[in-house]
Every structure is written in structure tokens, then in C-alpha cells.
Amino acid sequence: MAYLAKRVETLRAEKPTLFVAAGDMIQGNNWANLFQGKSSIEAMNVMKFDAMVVGNHEFDFGQAILKERIEEANFPFLGANVTGLSQLKPYIIKNLDGLSIAVIGIVTGDTPTTTHPKNVSGLQFSSPVDIVEKYVRELRAKNDIIVVLSHIGFSADMDLAKKVEGIDVIVGGHSHTKVAKPVVVGKTHILQAFEHGKVLGVIDLTVKNGSIIRADSRLEPISPTGKENQAVGAIVAKYQHKVDSFMNDTVGESLVDLDGVNVRQQETNLGNLIASKKARSRSAMYTLLFLLIITL
Numbered sequence: 001m002a003y004l005a006k007r008v009e010t011l012r013a014e015k016p017t018l019f020v021a022a023g024d025m026i027q028g029n030n031w032a033n034l035f036q037g038k039s040s041i042e043a044m045n046v047m048k049f050d051a052m053v054v055g056n057h058e059f060d061f062g063q064a065i066l067k068e069r070i071e072e073a074n075f076p077f078l079g080a081n082v083t084g085l086s087q088l089k090p091y092i093i094k095n096l097d098g099l100s101i102a103v104i105g106i107v108t109g110d111t112p113t114t115t116h117p118k119n120v121s122g123l124q125f126s127s128p129v130d131i132v133e134k135y136v137r138e139l140r141a142k143n144d145i146i147v148v149l150s151h152i153g154f155s156a157d158m159d160l161a162k163k164v165e166g167i168d169v170i171v172g173g174h175s176h177t178k179v180a181k182p183v184v185v186g187k188t189h190i191l192q193a194f195e196h197g198k199v200l201g202v203i204d205l206t207v208k209n210g211s212i213i214r215a216d217s218r219l220e221p222i223s224p225t226g227k228e229n230q231a232v233g234a235i236v237a238k239y240q241h242k243v244d245s246f247m248n249d250t251v252g253e254s255l256v257d258l259d260g261v262n263v264r265q266q267e268t269n270l271g272n273l274i275a276s277k278k279a280r281s282r283s284a285m286y287t288l289l290f291l292l293i294i295t296l
Contacts, residue, residue, distance in 0.1 A: 001236055004197050004222045005047045005229035011202065016096040019048065022173025023055025023107065023151035026069055028196065030243050031236075036061045037069050039239040045074045046231045051092055053105035053149040054079040055173060059119040078105020078149055081131040084123040091135055093143065099207060102143040104135045107151045108174055128152050129163050136166040144210040147171060154179065154192055161185035168212055169203060182217045189215045197222060 011017055025044065026037020037058075044052070054077050058066055063085065070077045070087045079088035091104040106128040112120045132148055140146060145168045150157050153175035161167060162185055172179075172192040178199070183190040193201030199219040206214035259268040 001043055001047075001197055002228035002230075002233035003224055003226065004200055005043075005232040006227050007200055007220065007222065008047060009229060016099075018094055018096060018101060018103070018147075019050050020103065020147075020149050020171055021049055021052035022149060022171055022192070023053045024057040024173065025052055025055070026066075027057040027060050030247060031239055034243055034246060035239060036065050038072065039235070041069050041072045043232050043235045045072075046235060047229070049073075049075045050094060051076050051078055051103055051105070051149065053077075053151050053173070054082065054088055054107050055151040056108055056111040056114045059111060059115045062119050063121075063123075078103065079107055080104050080135060081106050081109070081126040081128050082123060083126065090131075091139065093139075099145060099210070100143040101145045101147060102135075102139040103147045103149055104132060104139070105149045105151075106132060108153065108156070128156070129160055132160060132167070133164045136164055140166045144207065145169070145205070145212065150174075153177075154190070157190050157192070158183070158185050161188035161190060169205070169215075171201065171203075178219065179217075180219055182215070184215075189217060191217045193219060 008017075008019055012019070021044070026032055026040045032040045052075065054066075058069075058077075066085075067087055076089045076092055077087065078091065079085065080090035082088050089105070091102055094101045094103065107125065108114070109125045109127060111125050128150070136146055146166055147169045148160070148167050148171070150160070150170050150172045151174045152160070152172070154172055154177035155175070157170045157172040161170060165186070167188045170188060170190045172190060175192070176195040177192045178194040179190065179192045179201075189203060191201050191203050193199050199221050201217070201219055203215060203217040205212050256269065258270040258273065260270050262268050263271050
């Protein structure tokens with residue numbers, strides 16, 4: 001993350017830049033999970049993100065924790081198609097070098113089935129297509145560029161571009177797609193930057209008289225070499241020390257390799273081990289529920 005932050009710092013010094021995240025930022029590895037995303041937000045604040053769209057996994061710790069993370073963030077969380085969580089904004093307007101840029105955020109409508117039902121209790125997830133169409137109609141005439149910050153997946157992004165006219169750029173997430181070459185559907189440029197900060201997605205727009213006349217996109221690999229942002233590096237190190245202390249605490253020993261790669265797709269010895277342990281401490285119904293969750 002510190003190396004990615006340094007690269008963003010360099011790009012910002014070259015030209016007016018909008019820096020956004022396409023969701024699932026507070027969950028996904030021990031560095032984020034053990035602190036319920038607090039570590040991620042602290043680093044993102046230093047990196048000066050302009051906005052992020054809420055991803056389906058932002059709900060995994062429950063709405064109370066999500067609200068805490070939103071409160072801690074120095075940037076807005078977007079979710080135009082989510083009703084019932086007032087902390088989410090439908091869109092933001094950013095002014096860069098005299099250009100007015102509208103950024104609309106949408107998350108997958110499948111969110112209620114990809115997290116525990118209690119985490120989204122009272123919330124409604126509307127059709128991303130219908131919501132984007134509504135806001136594009138509202139914002140198109142008042143702004144130079146329309147960006148959709150999307151957490152619906154690459155194929156759904158392409159479908160969105162086909163169905164809704166007036167979108168200039170879609171910055172996507174959710175499907176972890178590595179879009180190495182520029183993808184254009186109609187007049188919409190679609191970009192997705194793979195996963196886990198392995199690459200930085202960049203799209204350079206040349207604008208004349210309020211219209212995009214050229215768009216060049218690319219993925220820049222991020223590796224732990226060269227210069228890093230020291231402030232972000234310090235945050236990473238602080239939380240990593242806590243992670244190491246916790247994860248290095250021996251709680252047991254396995255005489256065989258446990259399959260953590262396929263645990264979400266099929267029965268594995270790791271899933272069986274965890275379910276057996278749960279069965280000894282909880283009811284059989286709880287164990288069945290747990291098995292259903294981990295094999296999604």
C-alpha cells in the first residue's frame with residue numbers, strides 16, 4: 001500500500017487527478033479484518049482518496065461498524081442504489097482544473113446474499129441500471145464528465161454501458177477482473193484494476209470544450225520495491241506488528257496440510273475441521289448454518 005501511495009503521489013504532481021476506490025476496502029485479509037477495516041481507512045485518509053463506493057463486503061462487520069468507518073473517513077462513501085443507510089451519498093461533484101466531474105457510486109444488488117442477512121437488515125438494494133439512468137439524466141447537463149464508480153462486476157459494467165447512455169467512464173470492481181487493455185462500449189470507457197492493490201488503474205482523459213476527445217487507460221503493476229510513502233508505510237507497519245503478534249500465537253497443530261484455497265467452493269478438510277469444532281460448542285443448527293456460509 002505504501003508503494004501504491006507513492007505512485008499516486010507522483011501522478012498527482014503531474015496533472016489534476018481524481019483518486020477513487022471501487023469497494024471492498026475494509027475486508028479481505030488479516031491486516032484489514034482483524035481491525036474491522038479501521039487500518040484501511042487510516043491509510044486511505046493519508047493517501048487522500050477522493051471517494052470510494054461501498055462494496056458488498058463493506059457490510060460484513062455489520063452496519064454499526066460500517067457507520068464507524070464512514071465517520072472516520074476523510075472522503076465520502078458512495079452507494080446510490082442503497083436505501084436505508086443515510087451515511088452513503090449517491091454521488092459527488094468534483095472540480096478539477098475547471099472541469100465539473102460527477103461520480104456516481106453503485107454496488108451489486110446481490111449484496112444481501114453475499115453477507116449475513118442481519119448485516120443488511122432494513123436496507124434495500126435497487127437495480128444499478130435504473131439508478132444510474134436516473135442520476136445520469138439529472139447530472140449530465142450540469143457536468144462535463146460522468147463517472148460511475150461501480151462494484152457490480154465487469155460483465156455487469158459492460159451491460160450498464162450498453163443500457164445507459166451518457167456515461168463517460170466506469171471504474172469497476174467486485175469481479176477482480178484484470179482489464180489490461182482499454183475497453184470501450186459505445187462512448188463509455190471501462191476500467192477495472194484487478195485486486196488487492198497489485199496494480200494501479202489509470203485512465204488519462206484529454207478534454208476539450210467540455211468533451212472527452214481522447215482516453216488512454218492502463219494498469220501499472222505495484223511491487224514492494226523503490227520508493228514508498230513513509231506516512232502510509234508507518235501505518236502499515238503499525239498494524240502489521242499487531243497482526244503478527246496475534247497470528248504467531250500457536251493455538252494448535254495440524255499434522256496434514258489444510259485446504260484453505262477451495263474452502264469456499266467445495267467440501268475441504270479445513271471446513272470439516274472448523275464445522276466439527278463448532279458442533280462441539282454450538283447447536284447442530286448453528287453448525288449447518290456455518291457450513292452454508294463458508295461454502296458460498
